[in-house]
Amino acid sequence: xxxxxxxxxxxxxxxxxxxxxxxxxxxxxxxxxxxxxxxxxxxxxxxxxxxxxxxxxxxxxxxxxxxxxxxxxxxxxxxxxxxxxxxxxxxxxxxxxxxxxxxxxxxxxxxxxxxxxxxxxxxxxxxxxxxxxxxxxxxxxxxxxxxxxxxxxxxxxxxxxxxxxxxxxxxxxxxxxxxxxxxxxxxxxxxxxxxxxxxxxxxxxxxxxxxxxxxxxxxxxxxxxxxxxxxxxxxxxxxxxxxxxxxxxxxxxxxxxxxxxxxxxxxxxxxxxxxxxxxxxxxxxxxxxxxxxxxxxxxxxxxxxxxxxxxxxxxxxxxxxxxxxxxx
Amino acid sequence: xxxxxxxxxxxxxxxxxxxxxxxxxxxxxxxxxxxxxxxxxxxxxxxxxxxxxxxxxxxxxxxxxxxxxxxxxxxxxxxxxxxxxxxxxxxxxxxxxxxxxxxxxxxxxxxxxxxxxxxxxxxxxxxxxxxxxxxxxxxxxxxxxxxxxxxxxxxxxxxxxxxxxxxxxxxxxxxxxxxxxxxxxxxxxxxxxxxxxxxxxxxxxxxxxxxxxxxxxxxxxxxxxxxxxxxxxxxxxxxxxxxxxxxxxxxxxxxxxxxxxxxxxxxxxxxxxxxxxxxxxxxxxxxxxxxxxxxxxxxxxxxxxxxxxxxxxxxxxxxxxxxxx
Numbered sequence: 001x002x003x004x005x006x007x008x009x010x011x012x013x014x015x016x017x018x019x020x021x022x023x024x025x026x027x028x029x030x031x032x033x034x035x036x037x038x039x040x041x042x043x044x045x046x047x048x049x050x051x052x053x054x055x056x057x058x059x060x061x062x063x064x065x066x067x068x069x070x071x072x073x074x075x076x077x078x079x080x081x082x083x084x085x086x087x088x089x090x091x092x093x094x095x096x097x098x099x100x101x102x103x104x105x106x107x108x109x110x111x112x113x114x115x116x117x118x119x120x121x122x123x124x125x126x127x128x129x130x131x132x133x134x135x136x137x138x139x140x141x142x143x144x145x146x147x148x149x150x151x152x153x154x155x156x157x158x159x160x161x162x163x164x165x166x167x168x169x170x171x172x173x174x175x176x177x178x179x180x181x182x183x184x185x186x187x188x189x190x191x192x193x194x195x196x197x198x199x200x201x202x203x204x205x206x207x208x209x210x211x212x213x214x215x216x217x218x219x220x221x222x223x224x225x226x227x228x229x230x231x232x233x234x235x236x237x238x239x240x241x242x243x244x245x246x247x248x249x250x251x252x253x254x255x256x257x258x259x260x261x262x263x264x265x266x267x268x269x270x271x272x273x274x275x276x277x278x279x280x281x282x283x284x285x286x287x288x289x290x291x292x293x294x295x296x297x298x299x300x301x302x303x304x305x306x307x308x309x310x311x312x313x314x315x316x317x318x319x320x321x322x323x324x325x326x327x328x
Numbered sequence: 329x330x331x332x333x334x335x336x337x338x339x340x341x342x343x344x345x346x347x348x349x350x351x352x353x354x355x356x357x358x359x360x361x362x363x364x365x366x367x368x369x370x371x372x373x374x375x376x377x378x379x380x381x382x383x384x385x386x387x388x389x390x391x392x393x394x395x396x397x398x399x400x401x402x403x404x405x406x407x408x409x410x411x412x413x414x415x416x417x418x419x420x421x422x423x424x425x426x427x428x429x430x431x432x433x434x435x436x437x438x439x440x441x442x443x444x445x446x447x448x449x450x451x452x453x454x455x456x457x458x459x460x461x462x463x464x465x466x467x468x469x470x471x472x473x474x475x476x477x478x479x480x481x482x483x484x485x486x487x488x489x490x491x492x493x494x495x496x497x498x499x500x501x502x503x504x505x506x507x508x509x510x511x512x513x514x515x516x517x518x519x520x521x522x523x524x525x526x527x528x529x530x531x532x533x534x535x536x537x538x539x540x541x542x543x544x545x546x547x548x549x550x551x552x553x554x555x556x557x558x559x560x561x562x563x564x565x566x567x568x569x570x571x572x573x574x575x576x577x578x579x580x581x582x583x584x585x586x587x588x589x590x591x592x593x594x595x596x597x598x599x600x601x602x603x604x605x606x607x608x609x610x611x612x613x614x615x616x617x618x619x620x621x622x623x624x625x626x627x628x629x630x631x632x633x634x635x636x637x638x639x640x641x642x643x644x645x646x647x648x649x650x651x652x653x
Binding site (some may be wrong): 150290 | 649
């Protein structure tokens with residue numbers, strides 16, 4: 001009887017090892033007995049470690065506990081979570097070797113700063129994954145640089161701290177945000193596309209100066225994003241409409257970290273050619289930001305400054321604004 | 329890794345173990361049980377050592393930079409640099425073995441306008457690269473084959489396929505820029521931006537036949553793709569003429585016919601209004617070299633103005649988008 005159970009259990013367990021021994025831990029533990037199970041499990045773990053090695057990082061930073069990829073705005077968040085994603089194991093450097101740690105969701109408090117980026121690191125705290133943060137000096141400068149350990153980003157001077165991503169506090173101390181207009185949490189591991197969008201709720205407004213400014217003179221007409229390492233592409237599409245009379249032209253564009261100058265790589269932009277007809281306008285930008293905080297400002301201009309009547313539309317004819325995707 | 333551990337293989341192992349070891353098994357591990365487990369573990373190790381999954385690197389034209397964000401032109405060396413790790417699985421003729429590596433490189437072949445594949449192999453315990461030129465822009469001289477589902481060099485299975493480059497018109501040089509993405513990664517692909525614009529303020533064209541915008545074949549983006557499994561996303565921005573009907577679009581590997589995959593081509597009404605003309609393609613490029621040409625056509629056969637880059641900050645027109653590579 002015992003032999004039958006053993007054989008059945010071993011066959012069942014062995015045939016399922018490939019799908020993940022750890023997922024059926026109690027069942028196999030009971031069937032095989034603790035010593036046999038632990039030996040087989042340790043070997044599975046060891047083999048997995050050798051093959052995946054340090055690249056394994058099965059989690060994502062999130063501002064909502066238990067939700068690896070949030071799809072609704074999360075504002076005024078005071079905690080950053082690292083939650084399992086497509087697995088629950090991560091390799092951490094011990095100072096001499098990489099070791100695999102199985103983890104449940106862990107968290108760290110958002111630093112008590114305002115409008116300052118911070119890195120999030122994972123480390124082995126007596127066999128358990130733990131998180132810590134490190135604030136940046138400013139929006140483009142790390143106080144403590146990253147370095148590579150066996151091809152994996154870690155904290156300079158503390159290689160046991162594995163880099164997981166970067167966030168930024170809002171204008172309220174100790175709070176951050178991951179929303180359509182403010183993507184202030186960026187993952188290094190397991191990045192996915194994050195949607196971005198901002199719209200102007202005003203029906204229409206006028207502007208007749210030949211100088212770029214924020215759309216409707218509102219700095220809220222922008223997308224904000226923090227990126228921990230260069231190489232993530234941002235895709236932006238700006239849609240607008242308006243009307244310029246025979247004395248003037250008009251255009252819209254996107255400023256990178258500027259409310260008074262457009263990004264030189266923006267295509268499109270053009271609006272009404274002084275014909276006093278409602279016109280559609282569109283502009284696009286695909287670009288790689290440098291590491292740190294960035295904003296992309298919806299801009300407008302009356303290109304002749306001719307003193308005519310130039311009207312930009314927010315919601316009067318359709319809906320104007322910026323949309324797109326970033327990685328994070 | 330785990331999926332190489334097949335149920336059938338383990339069933340065979342277990343039947344074997346049961347036949348020789350379990351005559352008087354008890355739940356307390358005795359010597360025969362331990363021996364049985366050891367055999368089981370050895371079988372597992374043998375199989376799991378065969379995992380071909382690990383490729384912790386990216387091809388790049390800048391040493392030490394896995395993802396370049398600025399244009400790299402006139403490059404003479406292709407690097408394979410660590411990315412999210414520093415190991416790679418290579419086939420040794422019998423099984424897959426894991427190899428740790430630091431950045432390695434290979435010289436760009438002495439060809440012009442010819443794709444080349446980049447392979448990795450174990451050179452006496454160290455990772456090395458090999459470049460193999462294609463016959464032409466769409467034909468490999470040496471095919472890819474699959475070993476355990478992994479692309480390798482046909483007839484030389486120890487050479488693992490990493491990606492494809494293409495030389496420019498200058499022998500021994502390649503480029504990875506917004507208008508010429510001539511280095512394509514098979515592993516660890518990233519979104520690579522595409523961009524070209526016409527710097528001329530305006531020009532006139534009054535004929536129906538499609539032609540490159542401003543009759544300039546440089547108004548295109550060019551890419552090389554090693555395996556047909558990635559999507560290119562392109563958006564064409566233009567301004568239609570005020571005095572005649574017109575269209576703008578994107579030709580794929582053509583300077584006289586817009587692609588059937590190109591949608592949104594606008595025909596202006598010729599009502600003295602300059603129209604924004606925007607069109608798109610979302611398509612899987614063919615294996616090899618491909619170009620995407622910004623094109624124009626004046627339907628009414630009367631000369632009229634088109635627009636590139638405004639001196640007064642009003643407009644900039646061209647192609648923008650991205651491709652995985």
